[in-house]
Amino acid sequence: MGISGDAYGRYERGEVRPTIEMAIKIAKTMDVSLDYLTRATDLELDNSMLKRIQAVSKLLQKEKESGFLFLRFVY
Structure with a gap:
Protein backbone atom coordinates (compact mmCIF):
# COMPACT_ATOMS: atom_id res chain seq x y z
CA MET A 1 0.00 0.00 0.00
CA GLY A 2 3.00 2.24 0.24
CA ILE A 3 2.83 2.94 3.98
CA SER A 4 4.95 1.87 6.90
CA GLY A 5 3.80 -0.60 9.53
CA ASP A 6 3.89 2.20 12.10
CA ALA A 7 1.51 4.35 10.04
CA TYR A 8 -0.87 1.44 9.54
CA GLY A 9 -0.76 0.73 13.28
CA ARG A 10 -1.79 4.32 14.01
CA TYR A 11 -4.76 3.88 11.66
CA GLU A 12 -5.78 0.66 13.44
CA ARG A 13 -5.51 2.28 16.88
CA GLY A 14 -7.51 5.30 15.74
CA GLU A 15 -4.68 7.71 16.49
CA VAL A 16 -4.87 9.18 12.98
CA ARG A 17 -7.28 8.81 10.08
CA PRO A 18 -6.16 7.88 6.59
CA THR A 19 -6.94 10.15 3.66
CA ILE A 20 -9.72 8.97 1.38
CA GLU A 21 -7.10 7.94 -1.16
CA MET A 22 -5.33 5.79 1.43
CA ALA A 23 -8.63 4.33 2.64
CA ILE A 24 -9.38 3.30 -0.95
CA LYS A 25 -5.97 1.61 -1.21
CA ILE A 26 -6.53 -0.21 2.10
CA ALA A 27 -10.00 -1.38 1.02
CA LYS A 28 -8.67 -2.63 -2.31
CA THR A 29 -5.78 -4.42 -0.62
CA MET A 30 -8.15 -6.08 1.85
CA ASP A 31 -10.64 -6.82 -0.96
CA VAL A 32 -13.55 -5.17 0.88
CA SER A 33 -15.78 -2.16 0.24
CA LEU A 34 -15.15 1.22 1.82
CA ASP A 35 -18.48 0.84 3.63
CA TYR A 36 -17.25 -2.34 5.27
CA LEU A 37 -13.86 -0.84 6.05
CA THR A 38 -15.44 2.19 7.74
CA ARG A 39 -18.06 0.05 9.50
CA ALA A 40 -20.91 1.77 7.67
CA THR A 41 -22.19 -1.76 7.02
CA ASP A 42 -21.56 -5.20 8.42
CA LEU A 43 -21.86 -6.75 4.96
CA GLU A 44 -18.46 -7.80 3.70
CA LEU A 45 -18.68 -7.02 0.01
CA ASP A 46 -15.66 -8.38 -1.78
Whole structure:
Protein backbone atom coordinates (compact mmCIF):
# COMPACT_ATOMS: atom_id res chain seq x y z
CA MET A 1 0.00 0.00 0.00
CA GLY A 2 3.00 2.24 0.24
CA ILE A 3 2.83 2.94 3.98
CA SER A 4 4.95 1.87 6.90
CA GLY A 5 3.80 -0.60 9.53
CA ASP A 6 3.89 2.20 12.10
CA ALA A 7 1.51 4.35 10.04
CA TYR A 8 -0.87 1.44 9.54
CA GLY A 9 -0.76 0.73 13.28
CA ARG A 10 -1.79 4.32 14.01
CA TYR A 11 -4.76 3.88 11.66
CA GLU A 12 -5.78 0.66 13.44
CA ARG A 13 -5.51 2.28 16.88
CA GLY A 14 -7.51 5.30 15.74
CA GLU A 15 -4.68 7.71 16.49
CA VAL A 16 -4.87 9.18 12.98
CA ARG A 17 -7.28 8.81 10.08
CA PRO A 18 -6.16 7.88 6.59
CA THR A 19 -6.94 10.15 3.66
CA ILE A 20 -9.72 8.97 1.38
CA GLU A 21 -7.10 7.94 -1.16
CA MET A 22 -5.33 5.79 1.43
CA ALA A 23 -8.63 4.33 2.64
CA ILE A 24 -9.38 3.30 -0.95
CA LYS A 25 -5.97 1.61 -1.21
CA ILE A 26 -6.53 -0.21 2.10
CA ALA A 27 -10.00 -1.38 1.02
CA LYS A 28 -8.67 -2.63 -2.31
CA THR A 29 -5.78 -4.42 -0.62
CA MET A 30 -8.15 -6.08 1.85
CA ASP A 31 -10.64 -6.82 -0.96
CA VAL A 32 -13.55 -5.17 0.88
CA SER A 33 -15.78 -2.16 0.24
CA LEU A 34 -15.15 1.22 1.82
CA ASP A 35 -18.48 0.84 3.63
CA TYR A 36 -17.25 -2.34 5.27
CA LEU A 37 -13.86 -0.84 6.05
CA THR A 38 -15.44 2.19 7.74
CA ARG A 39 -18.06 0.05 9.50
CA ALA A 40 -20.91 1.77 7.67
CA THR A 41 -22.19 -1.76 7.02
CA ASP A 42 -21.56 -5.20 8.42
CA LEU A 43 -21.86 -6.75 4.96
CA GLU A 44 -18.46 -7.80 3.70
CA LEU A 45 -18.68 -7.02 0.01
CA ASP A 46 -15.66 -8.38 -1.78
CA ASN A 47 -14.88 -7.59 -5.42
CA SER A 48 -16.70 -10.69 -6.65
CA MET A 49 -19.92 -9.67 -4.90
CA LEU A 50 -19.57 -6.04 -6.01
CA LYS A 51 -19.26 -7.18 -9.64
CA ARG A 52 -22.44 -9.23 -9.27
CA ILE A 53 -24.30 -6.25 -7.81
CA GLN A 54 -23.07 -4.07 -10.67
CA ALA A 55 -24.24 -6.65 -13.20
CA VAL A 56 -27.71 -6.77 -11.62
CA SER A 57 -27.92 -2.97 -11.60
CA LYS A 58 -27.44 -2.98 -15.40
CA LEU A 59 -30.39 -5.32 -16.01
CA LEU A 60 -33.67 -4.04 -17.33
CA GLN A 61 -36.31 -3.40 -14.66
CA LYS A 62 -38.37 -6.42 -15.78
CA GLU A 63 -35.30 -8.68 -15.53
CA LYS A 64 -34.54 -7.34 -12.05
CA GLU A 65 -38.09 -8.00 -10.89
CA SER A 66 -37.93 -11.58 -12.21
CA GLY A 67 -34.64 -12.17 -10.42
CA PHE A 68 -35.92 -10.72 -7.15
CA LEU A 69 -39.09 -12.81 -7.42
CA PHE A 70 -36.93 -15.93 -7.86
CA LEU A 71 -34.82 -15.00 -4.82
CA ARG A 72 -37.93 -14.46 -2.74
CA PHE A 73 -38.97 -18.09 -3.38
CA VAL A 74 -35.48 -19.47 -2.73
CA TYR A 75 -34.95 -17.62 0.55
